Amino acid sequence: MALSISAALLLGIVVFVLLKGGYVRVGPALACSLFGFTLAATGLAPAINTGLASFAGLISSL
Incomplete structure (x- = not known):
């Protein structure tokens, strides 16, 4: 089952x-989350x- x-x-x-x-x-987790959102807006x-x-794809092929 997939x-x-x-x-x-x-x-x-x-x-x-x-x-x-x-x-x-909570502080570092929030900082990492905000970094992820800003990173998503970059090139x-x-x-x-x-x-x-x-x-x-690699994981699913195992």
Whole structure:
């Protein structure tokens, strides 16, 4: 059975677990989230999306 999940949802779950576990505080998590939003608005966003798609393809082929 194939499971499809968006990268945003998966990373959101990871951040939530790290916050609840006490590994990451709210301030650094917020800073990283804001950095991600600003990074998505740059010219580097297509390369990042291509890299994530390639990684997802690699994982799905295993």
